[in-house]
Amino acid sequence: MLETAMYNFLLGVPRAALIWLALMFLAVLAIAGLVARPSWNLSVGRLRRRDAALRRQRLTVQAQEADRYAEEVAVAAERAEARARRCREDWLAAQNEAEAAWQAYEKLAALTPRMAAAAAMPVPRTPHTPAEYAARERYLHRAATAAYWRGELSVLELGDVLAHRHGWDPRRHPVEQEVVLHRAARAGLRARYQRATEREQAAWRAAEMATLAAGSLRAEATVAAGQVRQLRHQLAGVGWRPVPVPAPPRQSEAPTQLLPVRVA
Template identity: 50%
Template sequence: MDFAVALLVGNSGRVAAIWLALILLAVIAFFALALPRGVHRPRQITAWLAAGAAQRRAEAERRHREAAEAIRYADEITVAARGAANTAERRREECQRAQAAVEDAWQAYQRADATLARARRAAAYGVPDAPLTEQEHADRAQALRRSAQAAYRRGDLSDTQLLDALTHRNGWDPALHPVEQELVLARAAVAHRFSAYQDAIDAEQAAWQASDIATAAVRSLRQEVASAEALAEAARAVLPQSSRPARGARRVAAAA
């Protein structure tokens, strides 16, 4: 009885050993089949394993670089969008100032036009036509100079108009009667104020155009930010936890 049990136990051990040997052979065969063609020797296997490890490291480094680049781009485009938003805000403020300048220029033109209307009514009565003495001519020249300088300080004359008045060119005649001289001055003021009004309108249109461009740039950059942030979030998931940059940290540093 004891002999039979011992025989049975011995047979079971041999069967287990056989199965273990078969499994080991199967693993070795599977591993051999997985090897590339021509790789059978230990050194070749070691080299193949090292090459595979190096390839995996290179692939991991490539993914790391691409992920870091995606995060860096998201940070940079966010800073650019913030700068574009600030620029758009400044452009809107410039539009408001340009609108105010147009209104001021229009009001100044209307005042100059009203002054011209009064000068025309005064000149309609006519002025005495008598020879001037040398002193009267000098007095009128001095009055013209003072009137022109005062009008220039008010903004009613341009630099060129003031120079013409002081040098008695382009219709500025010191021999004219004060009433006629006032009419010449009023006409020059209207011409200058209307030109300034037109310049203000042009500046306002340019300001609105610049504002529209800045606003469109903000919309475009915000769309780009949304796409870049989505890619950056996916990139952060690829990176190891220890090497993930804090969200917004680099962005704040770049903005500073």
């Protein structure tokens, strides 16, 4: 019995030793894991902080660029709106000028039937003396000067009358002179109205283009300001406080109010 017990004991010692060695190896691994885990956590934390810093830096650069662009577009929109208002004022002035020219032409054209009747009548006979010709010349000068002050003749046309150029003959009878003056004034006012109409049309096109450009820039400025606010919100989400973003450009007038409406 003693020999059997010793034999069994000797056979169990290696097995027990192997079990103890395995248990010690597992304990060593567990201790090593516990020791290495804090350093691994520190590495992961540093990586996360570095990624957050890189993201903040990227968003900050984007926000600065977007802020600068939004400010530039806002200034351009304000200038475009000011130019649109000036163009509208110019168009209104040109429209008033064209309307005044048309009214002057209509007022003079109303006298056309009477002038046509006067031209159809025979010219009164008067003595052809130097005094008569001098009187006719004075009458022509007075009538042309009065037509100039009424706006029916231009400065150049008045100069032609006083200098007796381009067919202005002071020896004609006053009735003939009135007819010729009326025709010249009517033609001049008609041409003046046409020039005023062309200026009014050009001013209207310029005002329309300026208004559309102002509206486009205003919309672009609004979009740019929205992008800056979005980037600022993203920066606030990662723990960053960016520079305050300028508000969108103030709209002093609506685009429909700036856009000129032509009156036929």
